[in-house]
Amino acid sequence: MEVTEEELTAHKVILEQGPIFVDEIKLHELIDYELPDTSWEQLQIILDSLHSFGLVRKRQTHDERVLYQARTKEIAKKLQNLDEKEFEIYELIENSERKGIAKSEIQKTTKIVQSIVESSLKSMQDQQLVKEPADESLSRLLYNNGEVDTIVVEALKSLCYNFIYHRSFPKDLEEEAIYFPAYTGYATLAKIVQCIQESKLITEVDVEDADIRQILDVLIFEGKIVRLVSGAIPDSDTMDIIDTSHDSHVMYMAKKPRAVSNAWTPTPCGRCPYFKDECTEDGEISPSNCVFYPQWLNRGISLINEPSKSKGKEKNIMDW
Amino acid sequence: MADMLDRLCCYVIRDDFGPSVEQVAKVLLQKGRLTLPIIAKLSKFALAKTRECLFILIQHNLVYWAEARESQRIGIYYSIERDEILTRLNFGIYIKNANEWVGSRHASELVKHILLNGKVTFSGLVEDLKINKKSSRYKDIKESFYRMIEKNYISSVDFTDSKSARDKATEAEQRELAKVTNFIPTKKQMAEAKARLAANLDMNDTATGSKRKLNLENFDRPTKQHKGEITFDENQYFRVNYEKFNVKARNKRFAKFVRDRLNHSAGTIMRYILDIADCDKASEIESCSVSLHRILKNIPESKDEVFFQQMKTEKGKTVTRESLIKQYLDCLIEDDANLLCKKDENLGGLYFVKYNALCESLKQQVFENIILEKYGIKGQRIIKVLQAKQKLDEKAVTTFTLMSVMDVRQKLTELLNGGFTQVQEVPRSGDRAPSRTFFFWYVDYNKCYEIILYNYYRTLANIHQVRFEQESSAARLLDKKEKEDALKQLNNNTFIQLLTENETKALNELEFNLTQLDTAQLRIVQDVMLFKDYK
Numbered sequence: 001m002e003v004t005e006e007e008l009t010a011h012k013v014i015l016e017q018g019p020i021f022v023d024e025i026k027l028h029e030l031i032d033y034e035l036p037d038t039s040w041e042q043l044q045i046i047l048d049s050l051h052s053f054g055l056v057r058k059r060q061t062h063d064e065r066v067l068y069q070a071r072t073k074e075i076a077k078k079l080q081n082l083d084e085k086e087f088e089i090y091e092l093i094e095n096s097e098r099k100g101i102a103k104s105e106i107q108k109t110t111k112i113v114q115s116i117v118e119s120s121l122k123s124m125q126d127q128q129l130v131k132e133p134a135d136e137s138l139s140r141l142l143y144n145n146g147e148v149d150t151i152v153v154e155a156l157k158s159l160c161y162n163f164i165y166h167r168s169f170p171k172d173l174e175e176e177a178i179y180f181p182a183y184t185g186y187a188t189l190a191k192i193v194q195c196i197q198e199s200k201l202i203t204e205v206d207v208e209d210a211d212i213r214q215i216l217d218v219l220i221f222e223g224k225i226v227r228l229v230s231g232a233i234p235d236s237d238t239m240d241i242i243d244t245s246h247d248s249h250v251m252y253m254a255k256k257p258r259a260v261s262n263a264w265t266p267t268p269c270g271r272c273p274y275f276k277d278e279c280t281e282d283g284e285i286s287p288s289n290c291v292f293y294p295q296w297l298n299r300g301i302s303l304i305n306e307p308s309k310s311k312g313k314e315k316n317i318m319d320w
Numbered sequence: 321m322a323d324m325l326d327r328l329c330c331y332v333i334r335d336d337f338g339p340s341v342e343q344v345a346k347v348l349l350q351k352g353r354l355t356l357p358i359i360a361k362l363s364k365f366a367l368a369k370t371r372e373c374l375f376i377l378i379q380h381n382l383v384y385w386a387e388a389r390e391s392q393r394i395g396i397y398y399s400i401e402r403d404e405i406l407t408r409l410n411f412g413i414y415i416k417n418a419n420e421w422v423g424s425r426h427a428s429e430l431v432k433h434i435l436l437n438g439k440v441t442f443s444g445l446v447e448d449l450k451i452n453k454k455s456s457r458y459k460d461i462k463e464s465f466y467r468m469i470e471k472n473y474i475s476s477v478d479f480t481d482s483k484s485a486r487d488k489a490t491e492a493e494q495r496e497l498a499k500v501t502n503f504i505p506t507k508k509q510m511a512e513a514k515a516r517l518a519a520n521l522d523m524n525d526t527a528t529g530s531k532r533k534l535n536l537e538n539f540d541r542p543t544k545q546h547k548g549e550i551t552f553d554e555n556q557y558f559r560v561n562y563e564k565f566n567v568k569a570r571n572k573r574f575a576k577f578v579r580d581r582l583n584h585s586a587g588t589i590m591r592y593i594l595d596i597a598d599c600d601k602a603s604e605i606e607s608c609s610v611s612l613h614r615i616l617k618n619i620p621e622s623k624d625e626v627f628f629q630q631m632k633t634e635k636g637k638t639v640t641r642e643s644l645i646k647q648y649l650d651c652l653i654e655d656d657a658n659l660l661c662k663k664d665e666n667l668g669g670l671y672f673v674k675y676n677a678l679c680e681s682l683k684q685q686v687f688e689n690i691i692l693e694k695y696g697i698k699g700q701r702i703i704k705v706l707q708a709k710q711k712l713d714e715k716a717v718t719t720f721t722l723m724s725v726m727d728v729r730q731k732l733t734e735l736l737n738g739g740f741t742q743v744q745e746v747p748r749s750g751d752r753a754p755s756r757t758f759f760f761w762y763v764d765y766n767k768c769y770e771i772i773l774y775n776y777y778r779t780l781a782n783i784h785q786v787r788f789e790q791e792s793s794a795a796r797l798l799d800k801k802e803k804e805d806a807l808k809q810l811n812n813n814t815f816i817q818l819l820t821e822n823e824t825k826a827l828n829e830l831e832f833n834l835t836q837l838d839t840a841q842l843r844i845v846q847d848v849m850l851f852k853d854y855k
Contacts, residue, residue: 181651183634218720221701260689263840263844265689270694288789
């Protein structure tokens with residue numbers, strides 16, 4: 001049995017309504033534009049046929065009205081290949097909407113044995129008809145299909161950092177100047193969120209406080225900013241800060257990008273891939289025949305010989 | 321680690337005393353306490369030569385000797401101290417900063433001379449430096465020397481100091497036990513004797529502590545009694561007190577840390593506080609308390625302008641010098657790196673420094689910088705998350721760091737290979753099947769510090785080896801240069817030239833390369849001091 005022209009047109013109309021259930025009376029009106037003079041009975045036949053092909057979903061309301069929602073042709077085609085039990089499970093999952101349904105619940109409702117439920121789910125997962133739900137708690141802003149959206153994260157990070165940085169140091173004094181200890185004008189979470197909303201960087205989803213707090217946490221982990229709590233001086237014995245949950249007291253201050261340096265990584269050994277295992281005192285790879293040290297030493301010499309390139313660095317090479 | 325340290329120790333000794341001494345030191349490093357004949361046998365030297373080498377090592381405080389009675393005869397055992405050898409790497413730092421730390425312009429010269437000779441008497445030093453006893457220079461040198469004794473930069477050595485600390489402890493124990501019994505002591509008697517000894521040691525420590533405080537008070541007043549009558553035994557041997565210099569180096573590092581963290585002014589203030597609290601022992605975990613008044617008194621007013629420029633003060637409030645400095649102190653206290661602590665609110669408060677906590681913050685910063693340089697910002701993010709949240713599985717790390725699963729997995733494995741992260745397995749079933757096991761990642765900072773220290777030592781050894789290689793490949797040039805210098809001196813003629821233009825250029829390059837290696841070495845040594853000596 002094939003799908004007729006009329007049925008296809010009707011399917012197209014329902015599909016255009018998007019992922020919502022449409023009342024059959026409204027459908028009748030809509031279809032009337034495309035296929036004029038379709039009677040109520042004819043419509044019922046078309047819808048029944050579509051339903052048997054799996055092209056629409058059907059739902060009955062408590063006041064006896066019937067609602068329809070279209071499935072795409074691709075899904076309908078896959079559904080044709082399912083056996084009865086699989087289809088039953090599929091419908092159950094489909095009807096659970098965004099909430100999803102637990103395996104045990106499926107078993108209980110359908111009364112199908114566990115092994116068959118498992119295998120049906122597996123085969124339907126392979127066909128990408130159903131999937132295990134991603135974590136409910138995942139933020140819609142920072143995650144995309146259950147994966148972290150790194151581009152958004154990086155963009156938000158730099159925006160937040162710049163915002164905080166500009167409020168962390170007084171501008172009218174020396175470059176190194178800092179604010180007095182009890183200063184309260186540093187960036188707060190509310191201000192940062194407001195800035196992001198005003199920047200129109202994110203338009204599709206709402207910017208939530210929790211998301212931004214997570215971004216700020218990452219910045220703290222990176223050592224770029226610190227969290228300050230105004231009014232609450234930490235307990236000197238335990239260093240615990242009392243009442244961090246209250247956001248209004250929490251401020252964020254940027255740190256200068258000048259980090260404490262270490263002496264190891266600037267030397268060739270600190271960056272050498274053979275340092276840990278291969279390089280030995282008199283082995284095949286050893287400091288005596290090291291290729292990196294001469295390169296490094298020569299670079300030092302060329303930096304000294306070309307003072308134009310090494311402006312200011314010259315001193316740095318020999319300074320300890 | 322022990323192998324590595326032996327290698328480094330040998331290099332240090334070869335660098336300073338040449339291959340023969342190195343050979344003897346190597347035997348002692350590898351085999352432990354030995355008598356002279358055995359050392360000679362193992363090092364394949366004649367007795368006389370071995371004795372000479374040992375003499376050098378003893379003179380430089382590297383080898384200790386102790387007499388041990390074996391039935392009828394007395395054997396002399398020699399042992400070598402690794403830490404003393406490794407401290408030789410710090411000498412550059414001591415000499416460079418001595419003038420500033422001691423507060424006398426001859427200090428560097430004196431320290432250099434003492435370090436070159438291991439231990440010296442003042443009269444010997446005057447003779448070696450060819451100082452006329454009637455010149456004003458003699459007076460200056462003498463005053464510097466006295467100042468160094470008084471401030472504990474050099475300490476006197478006598479006959480008993482040739483024994484290592486361990487030998488001394490054993491002897492004391494024997495003496496203590498002899499008081500109790502002349503038969504084999506019981507376990508209880510042993511424990512009692514040990515407890516008494518430990519108590520005695522503590523007593524000694526506090527005794528020196530109070531003496532130091534006495535000294536401090538003297539220093540605050542104008543030093544009247546110094547003028548004219550500086551008296552100390554000119555034939556007493558002195559050596560450099562490494563610990564005091566290490567503490568000074570640590571304080572310098574602290575001040576720099578504060579400067580990088582806040583700004584120059586805060587760093588300056590920190591420096592003055594550390595100077596006032598002046599401590600002798602690296603093992604002290606807290607400084608003595610310093611009052612606000614004393615801090616204000618010690619900071620010169622010439623710095624005030626910079627202070628004003630680097631602090632944005634509250635609007636509408638008049639700022640005095642006192643309130644400004646107090647604000648800086650509050651900044652130091654509020655910082656979460658434990659820069660400064662406050663004890664008492666009375667009279668403007670008493671301030672003190674928690675040395676160990678501050679060290680910990682500094683170590684953490686250096687460690688995190690290594691991670692940043694080696695594994696990028698993502699590696700650092702993971703390490704910090706693991707530090708803050710303890711044990712986490714891969715998924716949790718992803719949630720906290722907001723990184724993709726792939727990146728997290730890759731970085732965790734890289735860090736694991738470097739030895740910086742560890743995995744804890746928690747099996748869910750008795751068969752310990754990997755599919756039913758949780759894998760939790762965690763980071764142990766103390767373990768990481770050990771790895772870093774090991775890496776530092778290894779790098780130091782490598783740098784030494786590279787330097788030997790550089791020197792030996794240019795041996796011919798160096799010989800020629802030596803000849804040229806000798807001829808110049810002999811004929812008193814500076815125009816003698818044996819080296820061609822290219823050779824001079826090559827020599828210059830060699831010299832520059834060696835300086836570069838030295839620079840890298842001294843930078844590393846400073847970090848080694850942080851991870852090893854500072855508690």
